[in-house]
Amino acid sequence: MEQRVIIEMGMGNDLHGMDYQKAAKRAIEDAIRHSTLPIFQSIGMPHTEMRVQVTVGVQEPDKIDTEALKPGLPRGRADVGVVKGGLNIPNPETGDTAVVATAAVEAFLPSQAGKWIQT
Template sequence: MTDQRIIIEMGMGNDLYGMDYQKAAARAIEDAIRHSTLPIFQSTGIDHDTMRVQVTVGVQEPDKIDTEALAKNLPRGRATVTATTGGMNVPNPETGDTAVVATAAVEAFLPDQSAKWKRS
């Protein structure tokens, strides 16, 4: 049985003063999750553990991301997080600070449910 994507949400997060990629990435994931709700679980009785969650986070320095820590903070499903080059750094020439912007795509997958549904 193959998984089918049931949702994809995008988010953006930042850290304005600490140049903390982890914090910006966590905020981007939270932003994406806040845009969605999955009533399919209450409506059908499907267990949340059936859902596979795949998160891709983009920041300028992906090696500074603890993907396992981010995955543990996801509220539902079996989650994996991948960090890739993306987002952006916005330097402030007056102060020397750099604002970090992270982007995130949160995708949720379920095993094929088509055999359980009938067209009427």
């Protein structure tokens, strides 16, 4: 049994190239910049015990290479999924479209029930 120990959200964009991959990578980077997990040093648990589930939302999910996003995650065993979401913002004056991606990064550890002693 696993327990979710953290969830972080991020947003990334590509303003001129309509590059969903770049926007998704930036959204994941934004999410992980908001967190630190000192638990691994505190209890001597290897970070490989952590499963990291990433969900990216973009308007065109088929344009995302999920395997290419995994190396950007610094810890744990990563799974990356993509759903329809995010936002496309067209500029009618130039024909350009800005792409916004969102990401949720969740970290799961094996159940810690009964392993902690309150003093």
